[in-house]
Amino acid sequence: MKRLQVDVWSDIACPWCYIGKRRLEAAIARFPQGASVDVVWRAFELDPSAPRVRDRTVPYAERLAKKYGTHVAGAQSMLDRMTGVAAEDGLEFHFERVQSGNTFDAHRVLHLARERGVQNAVKERFLRAYMTEGEPIGEPEALVRLAGEVGLEKDEVRAVLAGDSYGPEVRADEEQARAAGIRGVPFFVVKTKPSARFPMWVLSASTI
Numbered sequence: 001m002k003r004l005q006v007d008v009w010s011d012i013a014c015p016w017c018y019i020g021k022r023r024l025e026a027a028i029a030r031f032p033q034g035a036s037v038d039v040v041w042r043a044f045e046l047d048p049s050a051p052r053v054r055d056r057t058v059p060y061a062e063r064l065a066k067k068y069g070t071h072v073a074g075a076q077s078m079l080d081r082m083t084g085v086a087a088e089d090g091l092e093f094h095f096e097r098v099q100s101g102n103t104f105d106a107h108r109v110l111h112l113a114r115e116r117g118v119q120n121a122v123k124e125r126f127l128r129a130y131m132t133e134g135e136p137i138g139e140p141e142a143l144v145r146l147a148g149e150v151g152l153e154k155d156e157v158r159a160v161l162a163g164d165s166y167g168p169e170v171r172a173d174e175e176q177a178r179a180a181g182i183r184g185v186p187f188f189v190v191k192t193k194p195s196a197r198f199p200m201w202v203l204s205a206s207t208i
Contacts, residue, residue, distance in 0.1 A: 004037045009044040009177050010186040012103045012137050015082050015093060018127045020186035022089040040114065041123045043107035043173035044185045052138040053101040060095040092132045099130075101138025104170060109147050109157055111166040118151035125150045 006024065010017035028034045054063070065075035083093045106126055113122035125146050129135035136142050140161040148154040160166060177187070 002036075004033075005191055006037060006039045007042050007189045007191070008039060008186055009042040009173070009182055011044050011046045012106045012126045012130050013046055013050075013100055014185055015086065015131060017186045018091060018093075018131050019086055019089055020188075021123070021127065022091060024186075024188065026089075039120060041110055041119055042177070043110070043170040044177055044182070044187075045103055045107070045174065046185070048102075048104070050100065050102040050138070053099060053136050056099060060098050060100070063100070086131075094132055094134060097132075097134025099134055099136040099138075101136060103137060104167075105140060105161055106137055106143055107170045107173070108160060108166040109143050109152070111169045112157065112160050113147065113152060116152060121150040122147050122152065 006028075008020070008024065010020065024039070028037050028039075031037065059072075061072050061076040061079055064078065065072045068075065079093075079095045083095070086093045110119055110122055110126070113119040126137060126143075129142070129146050130137045135146065140158070143161060144154050144157045147157045180189075
């Protein structure tokens with residue numbers, strides 16, 4: 001069997017992306033040729049204009065209510081339902097701990113992680129840090145520490161974040177998403193790899 005590559009556009013600051021990751025992993029585990037599946041995490045920023053770290057005195061539910069033009073109680077109800085859905089997939093969401101911020105640097109680190117063969121581990125660590133542990137995912141030193149826990153060299157991560165490395169790769173992912181009309185994440189594209197030059201797209205889906 002040819003190898004399958006699953007490209008997943010997602011963001012760290014995206015609860016559904018963490019749930020989608022778990023469901024993708026479960027689907028691959030059930031697939032008889034799961035060992036032939038390669039997952040590549042592509043960059044997508046839900047809010048490219050976000051500051052590195054948002055005002056921590058504003059509760060998540062309040063920001064969500066403002067975003068969708070609803071009241072705080074309704075937003076909190078949405079978060080409670082999402083927390084329940086996550087629990088069904090074995091995930092703990094703690095929105096009261098979330099420290100929202102810009103995720104561009106996190107995506108740059110994920111590109112480094114792909115080159116070093118630990119992209120999935122770093123993706124998992126960043127998602128858990130954000131959604132469960134309340135880590136400030138926009139702060140460079142938090143990214144250095146978290147990535148260092150799962151296989152990347154801290155000094156290399158720090159050097160990447162101090163410069164512009166992997167910024168073009170992140171922008172290329174985002175441009176590809178725009179060209180494909182991707183407006184919501186997670187977004188999954190599955191393709192065979194008969195050759196690096198001529199991949200054959202076989203499936204596109206926005207949910208899994």
